Amino acid sequence: MTLLHDGPIFADYFQFLLQDAALRERPAPPWDEATLADGVVAMPGLLAFATARNMQVPVAAELLPAEPALDLGGVDHAVEASLESRGMLILAGGTDYLPTAARLPVPAGPLRVRLLCRGLDRLSEDGLAGEDSYRLLLWPAALAGVAVLKRHG
Template sequence: MHRYELFADYFQFYLQDEATDGDLSDAWTDEAVARMLAVGDGAVGVGTARNMDVPVTVELLDAEPALDLADWDHATECSLQVRGDKLVIAGCTDYLPDAARIPIAPGSYRVRVYYGGLDTLSEDGLEGDDRYHLRLWPAAPIAPQVLKQRAP
């Protein structure tokens, strides 16, 4: 498992194929904001509850894991096409050459994003115990979907 503290500037961070430009500027539609997930060519943008440093974990798996939503406030799933051999994980304003890299085989992957602690933010929104867990495994492409909707 890979563990990170990412600066979620603009309430988001990216997971992207190193071989793509990761441009998600047109992907953050109203629908994407509501599901807290934007998807573009070779890139996934994960929405966050805070625009501060947030804990993120990433797991690369060989097969689809069991769907366990009990401990999470929100969950989404999408596809990510990887052409290169590394994923970049970074805040959207991070300097990408310095961002963390995760070795990966090229191919089509499913990305399941779990969001926890979304209701733990301080009144000013700067502190909280929100956390984000990503699981990836080889799978055929799908349209982005919400598996568990965050309570309003």
């Protein structure tokens, strides 16, 4: 396991993004009722993940050599999606300036990305503070569709 990122991301518009650094633009994720329930929008070269707050949220990203065992203990929501990479990903909030956003070196080719969300029900009354956290697990794998492993609510 290689830790790629462990720190806050500004989840403006209740989202953060993982995108191939070769993309020249940041396309707007087409959120709708179904993708909000799933917690992810998958687009060519970009994944957008929904968050419980539109503030700084803790995000960890780990690169693994192969698919990890599925452990959903203490997880509120879990979803997987695929992303094609040219060897460098950008991890950013919805409005972050991409040239200065976190860079994650990964193998070129298709990756599977699992998002594990915890603490989604532990927010302050005003929704500004909370104990929510987001963990991304990435590993080389053939492209596949979105899979909700555990649905919150």
